[in-house]
Amino acid sequence: MRLSRILCATGALLVALAGGTLLIALAGGTWHFASGAEAQTLARGHEDSRRVVQRMQKAAPAGTRGETLPLPRETVEADVSSRAIAITSAFTGTEIVVFGSVLNSRQPSAEAGYYDVIVVLEGIPEPVVARRKSNVAGLWVNTDSFDFESAPSYYAIASTRPIEEIADENFLEAHAIGLDYVRLSPAARSVIRTEPAEAKNFKEAVVRRREQDGLYLKADYAVIFIGKSLFRASIALPAHVPVGPLTARVYLFREGEVLSTFQQRVRLEREGLELWIYWFAMRHPALYGLFTVMVAVIAGLLASAAFRRKTAA
Amino acid sequence: MHIYLPIAEMPANVLLFLGMGSAVGFLSGLFGVGGGFLLTPLLIFSGIPTPVAVGTAAAQIVASSVSGAIAQWQRNNVDIKMGLVLLAGGIVGSVIGVQMVRILRLAGQFDLFVALAYVTFLGVIGTLMLIEAVGAIQRAQTQQRPSLARSSGQHNWIHRLPFKMRFHRSKLYISAIPPLAIGAFVGFLGAIIGAGGGFIMVPAMIYLLRMPTNVVIGTSLFQIVFVAALTTVMHATENYSVDVVLALILIVSGVIGAQYGAAAGARLKGEQLRLLLAALVLLVCVRIGWDLVATPADLYSISTSFGGAP
Numbered sequence: 001m002r003l004s005r006i007l008c009a010t011g012a013l014l015v016a017l018a019g020g021t022l023l024i025a026l027a028g029g030t031w032h033f034a035s036g037a038e039a040q041t042l043a044r045g046h047e048d049s050r051r052v053v054q055r056m057q058k059a060a061p062a063g064t065r066g067e068t069l070p071l072p073r074e075t076v077e078a079d080v081s082s083r084a085i086a087i088t089s090a091f092t093g094t095e096i097v098v099f100g101s102v103l104n105s106r107q108p109s110a111e112a113g114y115y116d117v118i119v120v121l122e123g124i125p126e127p128v129v130a131r132r133k134s135n136v137a138g139l140w141v142n143t144d145s146f147d148f149e150s151a152p153s154y155y156a157i158a159s160t161r162p163i164e165e166i167a168d169e170n171f172l173e174a175h176a177i178g179l180d181y182v183r184l185s186p187a188a189r190s191v192i193r194t195e196p197a198e199a200k201n202f203k204e205a206v207v208r209r210r211e212q213d214g215l216y217l218k219a220d221y222a223v224i225f226i227g228k229s230l231f232r233a234s235i236a237l238p239a240h241v242p243v244g245p246l247t248a249r250v251y252l253f254r255e256g257e258v259l260s261t262f263q264q265r266v267r268l269e270r271e272g273l274e275l276w277i278y279w280f281a282m283r284h285p286a287l288y289g290l291f292t293v294m295v296a297v298i299a300g301l302l303a304s305a306a307f308r309r310k311t312a313a
Numbered sequence: 314m315h316i317y318l319p320i321a322e323m324p325a326n327v328l329l330f331l332g333m334g335s336a337v338g339f340l341s342g343l344f345g346v347g348g349g350f351l352l353t354p355l356l357i358f359s360g361i362p363t364p365v366a367v368g369t370a371a372a373q374i375v376a377s378s379v380s381g382a383i384a385q386w387q388r389n390n391v392d393i394k395m396g397l398v399l400l401a402g403g404i405v406g407s408v409i410g411v412q413m414v415r416i417l418r419l420a421g422q423f424d425l426f427v428a429l430a431y432v433t434f435l436g437v438i439g440t441l442m443l444i445e446a447v448g449a450i451q452r453a454q455t456q457q458r459p460s461l462a463r464s465s466g467q468h469n470w471i472h473r474l475p476f477k478m479r480f481h482r483s484k485l486y487i488s489a490i491p492p493l494a495i496g497a498f499v500g501f502l503g504a505i506i507g508a509g510g511g512f513i514m515v516p517a518m519i520y521l522l523r524m525p526t527n528v529v530i531g532t533s534l535f536q537i538v539f540v541a542a543l544t545t546v547m548h549a550t551e552n553y554s555v556d557v558v559l560a561l562i563l564i565v566s567g568v569i570g571a572q573y574g575a576a577a578g579a580r581l582k583g584e585q586l587r588l589l590l591a592a593l594v595l596l597v598c599v600r601i602g603w604d605l606v607a608t609p610a611d612l613y614s615i616s617t618s619f620g621g622a623p
Binding site for chain 2: 087130132139145202206209212243277278281282286288289291301304305
């Protein structure tokens with residue numbers, strides 16, 4: 001403890017000597033370290049700045065000797081084209097543009113391919129049942145089922161190139177990046193009564209069926225760098241996307257190492273008449289049912305009455 | 314032109330569903346049937362989730378039957394007492410049916426059950442109608458007059474049942490059990506397959522209860538309106554599967570289509586109409602049956618707890 005305090009103090013002193021530019025870089029917390037282990041530490045804040053100060057002891061002498069300064073660490077700043085998407089009666093799907101920029105980009109041009117970016121847009125987790133048909137006496141009948149406690153209602157991934165080339169499996173799995181690693185949590189009761197190989201089939205089936213439905217999508221090369229630091233990805237949100245909040249995650253990679261991440265919520269909500277009808281149907285189902293019957297009776301009578309008058313005239 | 318359906322949670326092509334509603338309406342006007350048995354399969358084929366198709370079709374049946382029921386009422390063609398007995402049965406059947414929908418949905422067998430029910434009933438009714446229509450056409454060609462289906466003195470097992478009631482309008486003195494059973498069966502079916510059940514009730518009233526044909530249509534419409542209304546409310550409360558926006562599109566187009574259908578039907582011969590209807594019923598039956606026996610492209614399917622409680 002005492003040693004580290006001394007180190008800090010000497011570090012601070014050396015930093016002060018190193019000059020204003022270095023101080024600014026430190027305060028911004030954007031110092032870049034070549035070490036891969038260090039680069040993976042994404043959390044910024046107090047904890048980090050203390051370590052940064054310690055590291056400075058190595059870096060500072062170089063600075064004092066007037067040699068080239070180590071370049072500041074890259075970070076990613078991103079946002080989505082719309083943070084709130086309204087589902088109105090005219091909703092027919094939309095496109096969400098995730099855009100961002102790499103701060104302190106060292107990329108010489110947009111085409112250089114110096115950085116890799118992965119964008120994941122994910123819906124809320126919801127329970128899903130997968131079923132398999134078998135032929136029973138000539139008919140195709142659902143015979144086996146497998147319950148998932150949660151599966152994302154929507155999952156889209158876009159990247160600068162195929163994700164297997166960007167990061168290793170362990171990282172992709174840990175962060176649920178890619179259609180192979182979508183977070184599907186099987187229900188315990190299903191796990192107990194199902195063979196592991198079978199369970200895998202059901203898991204794949206969920207992803208496959210959702211992919212066919214257009215709810216799970218993957219687009220390699222869909223993240224495009226526009227300048228040396230600016231990138232964008234456009235992700236299709238189909239009209240039948242389940243209503244609920246979405247999360248956009250952005251990962252910045254350089255040679256397989258994560259440099260920075262970013263997260264942003266996207267609200268997907270019913271609005272206007274859609275909201276009113278849905279709310280009515282869910283909160284007051286009996287009244288809603290009566291209302292529908294009333295609408296049906298009135299519409300039926302009006303339409304036929306209007307027609308009778310027309311044919312009579 | 315698309316409109317987002319709030320309960321089905323998907324956008325619908327308004328023109329497609331307007332076309333579907335008017336086509337079914339046209340056919341129902343042409344043949345004098347409710348059309349629910351055609352509408353529900355069409356909705357399912359076009360991607361509407363089965364529970365929503367069934368729940369919404371019930372609302373459409375209310376609309377398509379209500380004007381006919383009122384017209385029949387004004388012409389004094391409704392046997393109210395018989396209608397109420399049928400209705401009592403219908404309510405029981407509908408309550409059981411809606412519960413069945415919920416249980417089958419949880420078990421993942423709802424689609425299968427709907428398909429089997431359709432294949433069975435459409436197959437039987439279609440075949441019977443086809444035989445009858447072909448026979449009628451042959452008789453018409455040989456200039457033979459068909460013998461009357463109903464002879465008043467005839468008695469069958471139905472007349473030996475207890476709890477006899479007098480139905481003045483139908484000029485019947487029969488047990489309350491058969492109409493109750495018919496009502497319950499039709500109500501049950503209506504709740505499960507989203508059809509009014511007129512195509513079952515009308516033959517049952519004529520051939521089993523031996524009601525006079527002039528009150529059959531009015532009485533069945535009277536019963537269908539109330540049972541379909543109840544079914545709609547129960548689907549809304551139990552399954553959250555009634556889409557009012559979709560219902561409105563289908564109702565408006567259906568009622569208009571029915572008027573043209575009725576006008577076209579007046580120009581066709583009865584036997585030809587029944588032959589056409591039989592062919593149509595069998596076609597729908599074969600189409601649904603095909604999906605049951607054909608090897609599916611993907612053996613796996615997934616479902617979410619659709620429209621669960623908020």
